[in-house]
Amino acid sequence: MKATGHMVFGFCLGALITADPLYTIIITAASPLPDIDHPYSFYGKYNPAACLMKHRGHCHSIIGSIMLALPFIEFSINIFALVFIACIGHLVADRISSSFPGKWPFKIKVW
Numbered sequence: 001m002k003a004t005g006h007m008v009f010g011f012c013l014g015a016l017i018t019a020d021p022l023y024t025i026i027i028t029a030a031s032p033l034p035d036i037d038h039p040y041s042f043y044g045k046y047n048p049a050a051c052l053m054k055h056r057g058h059c060h061s062i063i064g065s066i067m068l069a070l071p072f073i074e075f076s077i078n079i080f081a082l083v084f085i086a087c088i089g090h091l092v093a094d095r096i097s098s099s100f101p102g103k104w105p106f107k108i109k110v111w
């Protein structure tokens with residue numbers, strides 16, 4: 001799934017779980033974040049180490065989602081939680097679009 005699809009999924013997810021438009025915008029903006037391991041992705045093109053990372057590797061896991069959201073805890077615990085939710089939404093969207101192998105929801109990769 002491309003960044004636009006992840007952002008649409010993130011927008012819908014944000015609109016479902018929160019009434020605050022700012023929180024919805026944060027989830028929408030953070031939705032493509034796990035693809036930071038792909039050198040031509042929305043955020044990955046700003047990651048100089050992306051070409052060394054395996055796409056849909058550790059960034060597409062629960063611990064990877066925590067690690068991606070961890071820098072945002074400096075702003076607030078709410079922002080951290082929103083970015084984490086956006087990353088989990090990304091994993092679900094990848095599984096639904098079947099571009100990401102696995103037997104969701106029975107097999108969620110932890111690491």
Ligand SMILES: [Zn+2]
Nearest residue numbers: 034035090094
């Ligand atoms: Zn992905």
